[in-house]
Amino acid sequence: MTFYVYVEPDAERRSTVGSLYADYGFDVVSDLDDLDAHLPRNPETLLVMIGATVDLEAALTFTSYQRVQRPLIGVLLLRRTLEPDVLARAMRAGIREVLEELDAEGIRVAAARSIDLSKALSTSMRSAGDQAQAAKIITVFAGKGGCGKSVVATNLAAALSGDGNRRVLLVDLALQFGDVAIMLQLPPNRSFSDAISMGGKVDEAGLRSVITPYRPGMDALLAPSSPAEGEHVSRELVTEVLEVARGMYDYIILDTPPAVTDQVLSALDLSDWFVPIVTPDLPTLKSVRLTIEMFDLLEYPRDRRLVVFNRANTEVGLTTEDVEEAVGAHLSVHVPSSRDVPVSVNRGVPIVLQDPTHPVSLAMRRLADRCSGVMSSQETRRKLFAFGRRR
Numbered sequence: 001m002t003f004y005v006y007v008e009p010d011a012e013r014r015s016t017v018g019s020l021y022a023d024y025g026f027d028v029v030s031d032l033d034d035l036d037a038h039l040p041r042n043p044e045t046l047l048v049m050i051g052a053t054v055d056l057e058a059a060l061t062f063t064s065y066q067r068v069q070r071p072l073i074g075v076l077l078l079r080r081t082l083e084p085d086v087l088a089r090a091m092r093a094g095i096r097e098v099l100e101e102l103d104a105e106g107i108r109v110a111a112a113r114s115i116d117l118s119k120a121l122s123t124s125m126r127s128a129g130d131q132a133q134a135a136k137i138i139t140v141f142a143g144k145g146g147c148g149k150s151v152v153a154t155n156l157a158a159a160l161s162g163d164g165n166r167r168v169l170l171v172d173l174a175l176q177f178g179d180v181a182i183m184l185q186l187p188p189n190r191s192f193s194d195a196i197s198m199g200g201k202v203d204e205a206g207l208r209s210v211i212t213p214y215r216p217g218m219d220a221l222l223a224p225s226s227p228a229e230g231e232h233v234s235r236e237l238v239t240e241v242l243e244v245a246r247g248m249y250d251y252i253i254l255d256t257p258p259a260v261t262d263q264v265l266s267a268l269d270l271s272d273w274f275v276p277i278v279t280p281d282l283p284t285l286k287s288v289r290l291t292i293e294m295f296d297l298l299e300y301p302r303d304r305r306l307v308v309f310n311r312a313n314t315e316v317g318l319t320t321e322d323v324e325e326a327v328g329a330h331l332s333v334h335v336p337s338s339r340d341v342p343v344s345v346n347r348g349v350p351i352v353l354q355d356p357t358h359p360v361s362l363a364m365r366r367l368a369d370r371c372s373g374v375m376s377s378q379e380t381r382r383k384l385f386a387f388g389r390r391r
């Protein structure tokens with residue numbers, strides 16, 4: 001496998017310069033057209049040396065183009081002599097270094113440096129790619145108790161798992177008085193407390209051993225069954241568990257206690273979506289406003305917040321506009337109030353599974369669609385309109 005390719009139209013140079021670097025084992029081509037044909041066939045190429053007799057303009061055009069097409073490839077430009085204006089133009093085009101064609105040592109060092117840089121770039125591009133594969137973390141919370149966090153978190157998780165085509169983990173971060181086990185009727189045999197002893201060395205197998213499967217595509221990590229144990233779940237352990245779980249699932253949904261604990265903060269730091277729950281009563285509105293102000297301070301991106309207005313149809317004399325004004329944020333999803341919700345909670349089956357066409361279930365699925373990037377036709381129109389206006 002050869003990482004290098006040397007382009008030189010002049011046959012004599014090809015052999016003299018080529019022999020200087022024979023120990024590198026590089027490929028030699030005679031012009032840029034040949035190089036164009038060579039690169040797709042040799043995708044491992046990391047370095048192109050452009051010979052001294054290749055036309056400067058052609059070399060610059062080629063480099064500018066490759067910089068976009070194959071950003072991993074470094075280009076070194078060899079010239080008979082070094083001229084300052086050539087240097088400047090070369091740098092602008094993205095050539096990594098310009099060297100005298102007979103400066104064997106200089107070329108050797110520059111080539112090694114460029115290869116190192118390309119390899120480092122390749123690693124960071126690959127890990128950026130892995131990140132794109134990693135689970136989206138969605139944290140559901142509210143500053144106050146009883147707003148419907150656990151109802152929303154369990155239903156959102158169930159809605160996202162669909163027919164089992166997505167892998168979803170529901171994590172109960174209400175570590176002292178978690179309700180997920182009850183709401184899903186799961187036996188509390190395995191929980192976050194079993195992960196405490198794994199602190200610092202959580203891996204996939206370890207995490208699987210503390211997770212409770214719920215239905216195809218959906219697992220839960222339950223809160224400890226005794227409140228005292230919840231205190232031993234450190235912020236670091238939460239981060240570690242989420243980092244490992246990220247590689248195993250498509251979505252991780254976090255249910256939280258009615259307070260911003262240390263553990264909640266570590267989850268918020270890793271979150272892709274922030275889902276505050278508001279209900280139409282003044283104490284809740286106030287607490288949500290404070291939370292949203294905290295988000296601004298922590299610089300959690302605004303376009304990643306999906307405010308859920310729960311019990312939206314409750315007649316208390318507050319309009320949607322009043323609520324938006326009070327919390328200082330747009331309401332993304334309205335969930336109606338319905339006595340079927342406590343019924344589903346008592347039965348231990350999320351309403352989206354029990355009654356998929358119920359208005360509450362439809363709202364939960366809209367929230368799931370927002371988290372998975374599906375836009376409603378209304379939003380699509382709005383975006384297109386905004387795009388049209390910018391042009």
Ligand SMILES: Nc1ncnc2c1ncn2[C@@H]1O[C@H](COP(=O)(O)OP(=O)(O)OP(=O)(O)O)[C@@H](O)[C@H]1O
Binds near residue numbers: 338
């Ligand atoms: N849309 C709704 N319509 C009717 N009842 C609802 C609705 N959403 C939640 N509830 C009821 O409100 C109660 C509190 O809901 P939930 O347990 O989800 O709140 P929470 O925010 O998780 O509370 P906590 O802070 O105690 O964990 C439950 O009894 C639930 O059935």
Ligand SMILES: [Mg+2]
Binds near residue numbers: 149150151174
């Ligand atoms: Mg709860």
